[in-house]
Amino acid sequence: xxxxxxxxxxxxxxxxxxxxxxxxxxxxxxxxxxxxxxxxxxxxxxxxxxxxxxxxxxxxxxxxxxxxxxxxxxxxxxxxxxxxxxxxxxxxxxxxxxxxxxxxxxxxxxxxxxxxxxxxxxxxxxxxxxxxxxxxxxxxxxxxxxxxxxxxxxxxxxxxxxxxxxxxxxxxxxxxxxxxxxxxxxxxxxxxxxxxxxxxxxxxxxxxxxxxxxxxxxxxxxxxxxxxxxxxxxxxxxxxxxxxxxxxxxxxxxxxxxxxxxxxxxxxxxxxxxxxxxxxxx
Amino acid sequence: xxxxxxxxxxxxxxxxxxxxxxxxxxxxxxxxxxxxxxxxxxxxxxxxxxxxxxxxxxxxxxxxxxxxxxxxxxxxxxxxxxxxxxxxxxxxxxxxxxxxxxxxxxxxxxxxxxxxxxxxxxxxxxxxxxxxxxxxxxxxxxxxxxxxxxxxxxxxxxxxxxxxxxxxxxxxxxxxxxxxxxxxxxxxxxxxxxxxxxxxxxxxxxxxxxxxxxx
Numbered sequence: 123x124x125x126x127x128x129x130x131x132x133x134x135x136x137x138x139x140x141x142x143x144x145x146x147x148x149x150x151x152x153x154x155x156x157x158x159x160x161x162x163x164x165x166x167x168x169x170x171x172x173x174x175x176x177x178x179x180x181x182x183x184x185x186x187x188x189x190x191x192x193x194x195x196x197x198x199x200x201x202x203x204x205x206x207x208x209x210x211x212x213x214x215x216x217x218x219x220x221x222x223x224x225x226x227x228x229x230x231x232x233x234x235x236x237x238x239x240x241x242x243x244x245x246x247x248x249x250x251x252x253x254x255x256x257x258x259x260x261x262x263x264x265x266x267x268x269x270x271x272x273x274x275x276x277x278x279x280x281x282x283x284x285x286x287x288x289x290x291x292x293x294x295x296x297x298x299x300x301x302x303x304x305x306x307x308x309x310x311x312x313x314x315x316x317x318x319x320x321x322x323x324x325x326x327x328x329x330x331x332x333x334x335x336x337x338x339x340x341x342x343x344x345x346x347x348x349x350x351x352x353x354x355x356x357x358x359x360x361x362x363x364x365x366x367x368x369x370x371x372x373x374x375x376x377x378x379x380x381x382x383x384x385x386x387x388x389x390x391x392x393x394x395x396x397x398x399x400x401x402x403x404x
Numbered sequence: 405x406x407x408x409x410x411x412x413x414x415x416x417x418x419x420x421x422x423x424x425x426x427x428x429x430x431x432x433x434x435x436x437x438x439x440x441x442x443x444x445x446x447x448x449x450x451x452x453x454x455x456x457x458x459x460x461x462x463x464x465x466x467x468x469x470x471x472x473x474x475x476x477x478x479x480x481x482x483x484x485x486x487x488x489x490x491x492x493x494x495x496x497x498x499x500x501x502x503x504x505x506x507x508x509x510x511x512x513x514x515x516x517x518x519x520x521x522x523x524x525x526x527x528x529x530x531x532x533x534x535x536x537x538x539x540x541x542x543x544x545x546x547x548x549x550x551x552x553x554x555x556x557x558x559x560x561x562x563x564x565x566x567x568x569x570x571x572x573x574x575x576x577x578x579x580x581x582x583x584x585x586x587x588x589x590x591x592x593x594x595x596x597x598x599x600x601x602x603x604x605x606x607x608x609x610x611x612x613x614x615x616x617x618x619x
Contacts, residue, residue, distance in 0.1 A: 138433050145604060149611055149618045192605020193598065219455050222462070249462050254516055270466055311517075311524035327598035331591045338552065339532025341524065348594060349601040368619060374604040381600040 126398025129391050137388065144384040148376035155379050162337055163354035166296070166322045166344025170201065173293050175209035179245070179282060181292045182212055183309070184228075186300035187220035190326050194298045196352035196371040197324040198228045200359055201296060206236035206243070207364035211282050213292070215247040215268075217256065217303045222249045226272065235367070241280040248272030253303040254312055261289050261317045289317045294343070298324045305342070306332060314341050324351055349378055406616025423614040426606050555583040 173180050182201060186194045205212050214225050229246055238244055247268045250256050259267035264286055265277045277283045285291065295313065297305040305323035314321040320343055325333055327348025336342040346355055352371035359365050410416030428443035468484055471477040486505040492498040533556045539545050561573070562580030569577045612618045 135434070141603075145600070145607060146611070149607070189602070192608070193601045219458050220451060222458055223454075249458060250467075251459065251463055254513070258516065272462070274466065311520040315524040315528060316520060327594040327601065328591075331587070331594050335529060335532065339528050341528055341532075348597050349604070350597065370608060373618075374601070374608060377604050377607070378597065378600055381603075382596065385596055385600075 124398070124402070126395050126402060129395025130399055131395075132388075132391070140388075141381060141384055144380045145377040148380050149373070152373075153376040153379070155376055157350075159354045159357060160347075160351075162345035162347070163351055163358065164344075166324075166346060167204070167355060167358045169294050169320065169322055169343045170204050170210070170296075171208070173205070173208075173210045176211065178291050178293050179211040179213040179286065180205050181295040182214045182225075183295065183297040183299075184214060184216035184221045184225035185218050185297050185304040185308075186224070186326070187218050188224065190300035191224065192374070193326050193349050193352060194300060194324060195224060195228065196349070196369075197298055197346050197355060198224070199232055199367075200352065200355040200365075200371075201298075201324075202228055202232040203235070203365045203367065204355075204359045206232060206238050207359070209243075212244040213247060213283075213286075214244065216249045217253050217308065218300070219249055219251075222272070235365075241275070242282055245277075245280055245283060246272045253308055257308060257312050258316070261313065261319075263288055289313065289319045292319065294320050294322065296322045296324065299329070300326045301329060304329075306336070310336055310341050324355075349374055407614060410614070419613050423610055426610060430606075554579070559583050 170180065182198070184198065202212065204210075214229060216222050216225050225248075226246060229244060233240070233244055240246075248271065250268070256267060265283070268277055270276055271280065289295070295309070297309045299305040299309075302308075305321070305325060306329065309319075309321055309323070313319045321341070322344035323333060323342055324346035325348070327350070330345065330347030330351070333342060333345050333347070337345050346352060349371050353369070353375045356369040356372050360369065410419050425443045425446070428439040431437055432440040468480055472480045472484070486508065489501040489505045492501040533549075533553055535546070535549055535553060539549050558576050558580035560580070562577045562584065564577075567573065608618070
């Protein structure tokens, strides 16, 4: 078999094995290649820094499910650590029914690290169907839209929810979004545009490229794109000394970078193979 | 050994189940097989069961059953009946009633969505593409915004199909294609990162939580 044909017909199992080696090795031999922190990630971090401690709450919407966990869950835990380290109150909700457990899991994991108390420092609103109706309702009245929290406790009986009526009392909202409903389809048109809510987002890498126009137009204040975005945020909170916890996204970035190099190499080899075989056919 | 110690705790057994199901799914790389099918069907069944439970406890009970039967809010019978109409599709004679709630949803949805989408995706985006006096303050901001402005105009020209694309019109359109290709390239690069991230998430679970080889 000639070189061109060999390159064009690499067995897919060889490709899988090659990629497996490339992504597994950096877990054992860290290369520490995070790169630099992008301005949109720094902007989101700064927006959370500007939320006043022990005052009006930061709103975090868990708009993803377990399929997007490797990218968005590290963002969720990093933002929660950032908020709790600064004594910022947090209101967590979700628009994806299969994401409810993830929001709850993150709060149960992070809140005890900082000695935070449910109802006084954070609240879990849970999930409700009707996406657009839910966020539009919150713009009018949060207690009417969520008469009770996820556990059935009336919202007015929770100390941190006193005086929280609608988005006017929410200094910053973040949607961690894996698609629809999420930041681009719901939070920007129905919340940012309609109520002028200051909004940031963390997105899966698949949809991150679509979010940049909203960043440029000022509709979004900060953006975390995929695992790289999560790693950037983990780096920023560690740099400020807000946490010493494990950083899963940073840990995975070496493998991520090596996988990208491997894929570039495979694309080049595939194209070389194609060009050589085409030349031969002519 | 970490992986065997896991079998002695309740949490550890769940990690084992998760690890085995992950390996079952990965086995699809070598072709379709019963283990993959088992994991796939289990996932679908679990997701639906989980969703039904959450729907009941987070919505159906607090927003319908409790207020209707506990507080006597009779008005809630109307949305409840509209909801029941969706199930009429299973009864041929009553199937037409499904149009009533669908009419409400489409009417409400369109009324709410059209102005919101216009405002967020068209008006604000056009504003964001304009060159303003603030942008003149810094040369780099001005350059980036000029690049964006050229991109917006040439891409829109590419999608203008009411006139044959030739001469200067074609040249502008070709510049638009370059922008579109850069956009596709960025999306593809991000997509690669997303897919690799999913693999890495599973590897961290297998190598860390299950095998205990990494922290």
